[in-house]
Amino acid sequence: MTNSPEETTPSRLTTTDAVDASTGEPPVEPDVLDRDTYDAIREPRSSGRLPLGDGTWHQLARQYVWVQLISTGVLALIVLAAVLLVTFLSHQWWAWIPGGVFLGILAWTMIITPRQARAYGYQLRRDDLVFRRGILWQRVVAVPYGRMQLIDITHGPLDRGFGIAQLKLVTAAASTGVVIPGLKQEAAELLRDTLVDVAEERRTGL
Amino acid sequence: MSEFDHVPPPVASGALRADARAAPELTDGEWHRLHPLTPLFRGGLFLVVIAGLVIANLRDRLVFLFLPWLDEDIDVEIDGEEFRSGDPIDFIIANNLYLVAGLVLLGILLVLIGLFYLSWRFHTFRITGDDVEVRSGVLFRTHRRAPLDRVQGVNLTRPMFARLVGMAKLEVVGAGLDSNVKLEYLSTANAEAVRADILRLASGSRVVAAARADSATLHSTEGANAPGVSRRSAAASVVSAGLTGLISGAEEPVSEPESVVHIPIGRLVASRLLSTSTLWLIAIVVAIIVGSIAGTPWVLFTLIPALIGFGAYWVRTITRSLRYSIAPTSSGGAREQPGGLGRSPSTIRITFGLFTTITEILPPGRVHAVEISQSILWRPAGWWEITVNRLSGRGLADGTNDQFTTVLPVGTRADVERVLRLLLPGLPENEWPLVFEHGILGPKPEDPYTNTPRRARLLRPLSWKRNGFLLLPDALLMRRGAIWRKLAIFPLARLQSIGIEQGPLDRALSVASIRAHTITGRVNGRLAILDRDAALGVFEDAEAAAVTAASSDHSHRWADEDPEASPDAVSVSVENPTAAVPVDGPEQRP
Numbered sequence: 139m140t141n142s143p144e145e146t147t148p149s150r151l152t153t154t155d156a157v158d159a160s161t162g163e164p165p166v167e168p169d170v171l172d173r174d175t176y177d178a179i180r181e182p183r184s185s186g187r188l189p190l191g192d193g194t195w196h197q198l199a200r201q202y203v204w205v206q207l208i209s210t211g212v213l214a215l216i217v218l219a220a221v222l223l224v225t226f227l228s229h230q231w232w233a234w235i236p237g238g239v240f241l242g243i244l245a246w247t248m249i250i251t252p253r254q255a256r257a258y259g260y261q262l263r264r265d266d267l268v269f270r271r272g273i274l275w276q277r278v279v280a281v282p283y284g285r286m287q288l289i290d291i292t293h294g295p296l297d298r299g300f301g302i303a304q305l306k307l308v309t310a311a312a313s314t315g316v317v318i319p320g321l322k323q324e325a326a327e328l329l330r331d332t333l334v335d336v337a338e339e340r341r342t343g344l
Numbered sequence: 345m346s347e348f349d350h351v352p353p354p355v356a357s358g359a360l361r362a363d364a365r366a367a368p369e370l371t372d373g374e375w376h377r378l379h380p381l382t383p384l385f386r387g388g389l390f391l392v393v394i395a396g397l398v399i400a401n402l403r404d405r406l407v408f409l410f411l412p413w414l415d416e417d418i419d420v421e422i423d424g425e426e427f428r429s430g431d432p433i434d435f436i437i438a439n440n441l442y443l444v445a446g447l448v449l450l451g452i453l454l455v456l457i458g459l460f461y462l463s464w465r466f467h468t469f470r471i472t473g474d475d476v477e478v479r480s481g482v483l484f485r486t487h488r489r490a491p492l493d494r495v496q497g498v499n500l501t502r503p504m505f506a507r508l509v510g511m512a513k514l515e516v517v518g519a520g521l522d523s524n525v526k527l528e529y530l531s532t533a534n535a536e537a538v539r540a541d542i543l544r545l546a547s548g549s550r551v552v553a554a555a556r557a558d559s560a561t562l563h564s565t566e567g568a569n570a571p572g573v574s575r576r577s578a579a580a581s582v583v584s585a586g587l588t589g590l591i592s593g594a595e596e597p598v599s600e601p602e603s604v605v606h607i608p609i610g611r612l613v614a615s616r617l618l619s620t621s622t623l624w625l626i627a628i629v630v631a632i633i634v635g636s637i638a639g640t641p642w643v644l645f646t647l648i649p650a651l652i653g654f655g656a657y658w659v660r661t662i663t664r665s666l667r668y669s670i671a672p673t674s675s676g677g678a679r680e681q682p683g684g685l686g687r688s689p690s691t692i693r694i695t696f697g698l699f700t701t702i703t704e705i706l707p708p709g710r711v712h713a714v715e716i717s718q719s720i721l722w723r724p725a726g727w728w729e730i731t732v733n734r735l736s737g738r739g740l741a742d743g744t745n746d747q748f749t750t751v752l753p754v755g756t757r758a759d760v761e762r763v764l765r766l767l768l769p770g771l772p773e774n775e776w777p778l779v780f781e782h783g784i785l786g787p788k789p790e791d792p793y794t795n796t797p798r799r800a801r802l803l804r805p806l807s808w809k810r811n812g813f814l815l816l817p818d819a820l821l822m823r824r825g826a827i828w829r830k831l832a833i834f835p836l837a838r839l840q841s842i843g844i845e846q847g848p849l850d851r852a853l854s855v856a857s858i859r860a861h862t863i864t865g866r867v868n869g870r871l872a873i874l875d876r877d878a879a880l881g882v883f884e885d886a887e888a889a890a891v892t893a894a895s896s897d898h899s900h901r902w903a904d905e906d907p908e909a910s911p912d913a914v915s916v917s918v919e920n921p922t923a924a925v926p927v928d929g930p931e932q933r934p
Binding site: 182184185186187188189265266274275276277278279280281282284285309310311312313314316340 | 883
C-alpha cells in the first residue's frame with residue numbers, strides 16, 4: 139500500500155491482520171478497542187427486541203457520558219440563566235413556559251444519556267462492520283468493508299480533554315449514517331487505520 | 345469530421361504525451377479545444393441579459409424611434425439641465441458625438457470578443473486511457489479530472505438553438521455531488537465520437553485499445569505532414585461543418601439503434617393527464633368554485649393563473665418525454681470482441697425530449713435501484729412507470745436531476761419487461777417470473793415473498809398481504825402498496841449497506857423494518873412491518889450476499905474480461921512513483 143512508512147508505528151494494527159481478514163480470519167482486535175469501555179450492551183426488555191446475536195460487541199468509552207453530561211449541563215445552565223435574567227430584570231414570567239419545556243427536555247436527555255451510551259456497539263466481523271444503537275428505537279446497520287468511501291474522525295475541545303473522539307463512516311449512500319461517538323482517541327485511530335486498510339483491500343466499484 | 349479542435353494549444357506543454365492506449369481524433373491523450381462557437385452559446389444568456397437591460401432602459405426612446413406617432417408623452421426638449429440629469433443618448437445627440445459613441449461601442453465589443461476568445465482558447469480538454477480532464481479559466485485556472493473507471497454515464501444534451509447549428513453538450517457523469525465533467529460545446533459528430541471513445545476507454549476493452557493505438561500512430565504522422573495547411577483548412581472545415589450541421593440539422597445521431605419501447609403520443613398525454621397533479625388541479629378548481637359561490641365571484645379569476653401553470657407543467661412534462669427511445673448499444677466495446685456480446689453486458693442508450701434532446705448512455709452496473717410503480721389512476725390502463733437510483737453527478741440543488749431518474753415514463757407490462765431486462769441483465773431467466781408475476785402483479789397463490797405477519801396487519805391495513813420482500817441470489821426485491829403498487833429491485837452488487845430498525849410499537853408486535861441503503865434517489869429502500877425473525881434473517885443473508893456480489897463484480901470496467909487488468913492494477917502502477925518518495929525518505933536519513 140502507499141502509506142507504508144506509517145506501518146512502523148507501534149500503536150497500529152499491522153496490515154497482515156487486514157490481509158488475514160480476506161482469507162477468512164476476522165481482523166484481530168487488540169484490547170485497545172476495549173480499554174476503559176462499557177462491557178455490556180443495554181437492551182430493551184421486551185422479547186420482541188432485536189437480539190444481540192453472537193460475536194463480541196465493542197462499546198463506547200465511559201468518558202463519553204461525562205462529555206455529554208457536561209455539554210448538555212452547560213447548555214441547561216445557559217438556558218436557566220437566560221430565563222432568570224428575563225424574569226428578574228423585566229418581570230416577564232411567561233419566559234418560564236418555553237424555558238421550562240426546554241429545560242425539561244435537557245434534563246430528560248441527561249437522564250437517559252448513560253443508558254443510551256450503553257446501547258451503542260460495533261462489531262468487526264469477517265466481511266463487514268455492524269453498528270447498533272438505541273434502546274427505544276433500535277437501529278442496526280451492517281456495512282461491508284469494501285463499501286467504505288472514507289472515515290472521518292472529529293473531536294471537539296471537550297472531547298480532547300477527555301481523550302475521546304467521534305468516528306464517522308461514509309459510504310456512497312447518505313442513509314447509511316454510521317457515527318460512533320465516544321471512542322478513545324487511540325481506539326478511533328486504530329479503527330480508522332484498520333478500516334482504511336481493509337477497505338483498500340476489498341475496494342469495489344460503487 | 346472537422347479538424348478545428350486539433351490545433352495544439354500553447355498552454356499544453358510537450359510533456360503531455362499521448363497515452364499508449366489512447367484513441368485517435370479528440371481522444372488521443374492530447375489537449376484539445378472546444379468548438380469555436382462555444383462562447384456564443386455559453387455567453388448567450390449574458391448577452392440576452394445585457395440586451396434586455398439596454399432595451400428596458402431605452403424603451404421610451406425605441407418606441408419613439410419606431411413608433412413616432414406615440415410620442416406625446418416623450419419629452420424631447422433638450423436643454424442644459426437635461427444633460428446633467430443624465431440621459432447619455434440625449435447628450436450624444438446634442439453634442440454630435442456619434443463617432444466617439446460608435447468607437448466606444450466598438451471598443452467594448454472588441455474587448456468582449458477578445459475575452460470570449462481568450463476563455464475559449466484556455467478552455468481545453470484531454471481524454472487519456474485513465475481520465476477525462478478539463479482545464480478552463482484565464483485568471484483563475486480550474487482543472488477537473490474524472491477517472492474513467494468511475495464514470496457513471498455520458499449524457500449528450502442538444503438544446504434547441506445549439507442543435508440548429510449542429511452542436512451538442514457532452515457531460516461525463518462522475519461519481520459524486522457536482523462532479524460532472526462538461527464539454528460544452530462540440531459539434532454533434534465530434535461529440536458522438538468522443539462519447540463512444542470515452543465509453544470504450546472506460547469499459548477497459550483492451551482489444552479496442554490496441555486497435556486504437558495503431559491508428560493513433562498513423563494519425564499523428566498524418567497530422568505532422570501538413571502543419572502549414574492547418575489554419576486555413578481548419579477555418580474552412582468549421583464553415584463546412586456548420587453548414588452540414590444546418591442542412592442535416594444533426595437530427596440523426598450516428599447509427600441510432602432501434603428502441604425496444606415505443607410510447608404512442610396518445611398514451612403519453614393520457615398518462616400525464618392521469619397523474620397526481622391532475623387530482624390537485626381538480627381540488628384547486630373545486631376550492632375556487634366553492635369560494636366564488638360562498639364569497640365573491642372575483643375569486644374565479646384566480647382560476648386563470650392556476651390553469652396556465654398546470655398547462656405549462658403538462659406541456660413541459662410531455663415535450664420532455666416525447667421522442668423517447670431506449671435501446672441497448674454496443675458502444676461499450678462488446679461488439680469488437682468475438683462472441684463477446686453474450687458475456688459482457690452492453691450499455692443502454694436512452695433518448696428523450698422534443699426541443700432539448702438528451703441522450704444518456706448508461707453503462708452496465710450503474711443502476712443502484714429500480715422501482716416499478718403504478719398509481720391507482722393508471723391501473724385500468726395497465727400502465728407502469730420505471731424510476732431508478734443512479735448517480736447523476738449533479739449538485740443537490742440542480743433542478744434537472746429529476747429527469748434522469750425516470751427511465752420509462754409510461755409503458756405497458758410488456759414494455760416494462762423489456763426495459764427491466766435491459767436494466768438488470770444479470771438476473772437469470774428463472775427469476776423473472778418472481779419479478780413480474782409475483783412482484784409487480786402479486787400477491788398470487790403460493791406467494792414466494794415474505795410478507796407482513798397477520799398479527800401486525802393493523803399497521804398495514806390495506807397492503808399487508810402485499811407488503812413483503814424476496815431475496816434472490818443477486819437482488820433484493822421489495823414489494824409495497826396496494827393502491828399505489830410498487831416493486832423496488834436492489835441489485836446486491838450495488839447495495840451500500842443494510843439496516844434494520846425497530847421502534848416500541850414494532851417491538852410489541854415483534855416486527856421490524858429493514859432498510860436497503862443505496863445512493864440517494866427516488867427509490868426508497870425502507871420496508872416496514874416485517875416479522876422480526878424474517879427481517880433478521882434477510883438482514884444477515886442480504887449482507888452476506890451483497891459482500892459476495894460486490895467482490896465478484898467488475899462492472900466498473902465492464903468490457904474487461906480479465907480481472908487482472910482491472911483499474912486497480914493500473915492505478916497502483918501509476919501511483920507507484922509518487923508512493924516511492926515517502927517510502928525512500930526515512931531510509932535516506934542518516
